[in-house]
Amino acid sequence: MTCPICAGETDPRYRPFCSRRCADIDLAKWLSGAYRVPSEDPEDLEEALEEAEREARKPH
Template identity: 75%
Template sequence: MSCPICDKETDPKYRPFCSKRCADVDLAKWLSGSYAIPSEDPEDLEEAAREAESAPKRPH
């Protein structure tokens, strides 16, 4: 099995990662919201649309 972050061989101590660093990178992605489970719930979709409409516009 290879590390999902860097593809090196996993270390049993940090499985499924190869090191503490890669485990921490993965944790940071979860905490920052980079990982998300998509939702098909109509209420979630409506809330996301409202948030997108009210978000400040950024110039390109």
């Protein structure tokens, strides 16, 4: 099995990761919202559209 972050060989102590560093990177992605579970809830879809509109109005 390879580490899902860096593709290195996994370490049984940090499985499925190869190191504490890769485990922490994965945790940070979850905490920042980089990983998301898809939703079919109409309220969630409406909120996502509003957020996209706000981002589109921002000057780049």
